[in-house]
């Protein structure tokens with residue numbers, strides 16, 4: 001999708017599809033909700049073209065509601081699409097992002113190849129923030145997961161144009177727009193990886209895809225295999241990997257800005273890259289097992305985040321480690337009752353081979369510290385329990401350090417992604433005590449499963465400030481929404497990038 005930012009009067013453009021945004025101005029005080037929806041543009045020609053339909057009451061401007069006008073007389077554009085943002089008092093950049101996605105998804109099945117969105121002018125939302133959100137949303141809307149359908153028509157949008165008023169601060173809006181392009185493309189890069197089935201994205205292929213991205217973006221990258229994993233004594237990672245014919249890969253990516261001060265932070269992004277999770281010897285039921293191709297979504301989010309970081313160039317050092325392996329049952333597979341000695345030296349009693357994500361992350365997190373990380377963030381489709389707790393709306397976030405969490409919380413305000421903080425407290429530690437080794441890889445009951453998984457990871461983090469993201473419930477959209485297709489969501493990429501930028505813009 002090509003993108004363009006124009007500074008001119010929207011009503012003079014001859015667009016294939018011109019999109020304007022509207023909001024519902026009715027308040028609870030308005031009897032019969034008689035207030036009309038308001039258009040968020042100061043362009044009087046567009047407002048004039050819309051007047052009759054807005055007055056009709058047929059369109060209420062609820063979130064992502066659409067109304068199409070054909071060849072409005074006053075305009076040069078072929079079609080005018082009005083999209084609702086919901087209540088005027090609640091309009092934020094997050095509604096604009098979704099509306100832009102909805103505009104693109106409206107156009108795609110109608111064979112409309114070019115979409116032109118008029119930036120909304122609304123108190124409290126800068127044109128720069130709106131431009132960034134709009135183009136991010138357009139990329140999100142443009143992605144479809146039908147890569148392998150033989151009847152697939154290429155319905156991708158060719159051109160997405162954002163129109164800002166001619167008197168806008170060009171430099172500021174342009175810079176924000178460019179950020180939006182980078183973030184939108186990087187999120188889709190992650191989604192394309194997550195979408196790949198297990199046979200087409202083995203740990204080896206995941207390593208190759210990461211290395212190719214790094215080469216293209218000028219990042220350092222090493223992809224280590226079994227030998228190095230054994231040499232580093234990553235006994236927890238290897239325990240999981242040993243059951244598969246596919247060799248595991250330890251992917252290490254590095255971003256080094258030229259002028260970062262010597263004592264400045266080193267941020268580490270650690271991702272779970274289980275390219276397929278059968279459960280291993282504690283095998284999962286057949287029903288729904290196919291979904292476990294997306295068990296590498298945390299790792300893919302880190303690769304996508306590194307892609308964006310390489311282009312945005314924040315002034316902070318970043319390392320990323322993705323532990324890629326396949327969790328398979330076999331004659332060589334690890335078994336319940338086994339003891340695995342992690343890289344940190346801790347003895348893990350394996351109670352369930354399906355709790356493999358925490359095993360690979362244990363060594364990934366420890367290795368990140370060894371490489372000099374001062375702050376850690378991990379992302380993983382880690383537990384079904386997190387899905388039970390938060391459903392498919394919020395992902396879980398855990399942290400051992402309030403200041404580090406605060407950086408992440410602020411990042412969420414920019415990204416618009418939904419994460420809900422869950423506790424890491426010593427009282428839960430008793431649930432993972434082993435009588436044979438140091439720690440068990442599952443809790444002693446099924447209660448609080450997302451928290452016991454986080455407590456397990458905490459053992460390998462020690463005092464280093466750390467954030468853990470459990471994205472099991474939101475990495476794959478079970479249903480499409482007006483602004484996003486069913487399938488991989490690319491969740492966490494934008495939030496992780498903002499978290500990184502908060503340490504060195």
Ligand code: BES
Pocket residue numbers: 277279295352354355356357381382383384385387441442443449472473
């Ligand atoms: N990959 C799964 C978690 C998962 C569940 C991801 C649903 C996406 C959607 C993970 O490896 C797993 O199987 N966890 C077990 C842990 C249990 C054995 C303690 C689970 O959640 O059941």
Ligand code: ZN
Pocket residue numbers: 277279327353354355356357
């Ligand atoms: Zn599992």
Ligand code: ZN
Pocket residue numbers: 274277295354356357381382
């Ligand atoms: Zn898993």
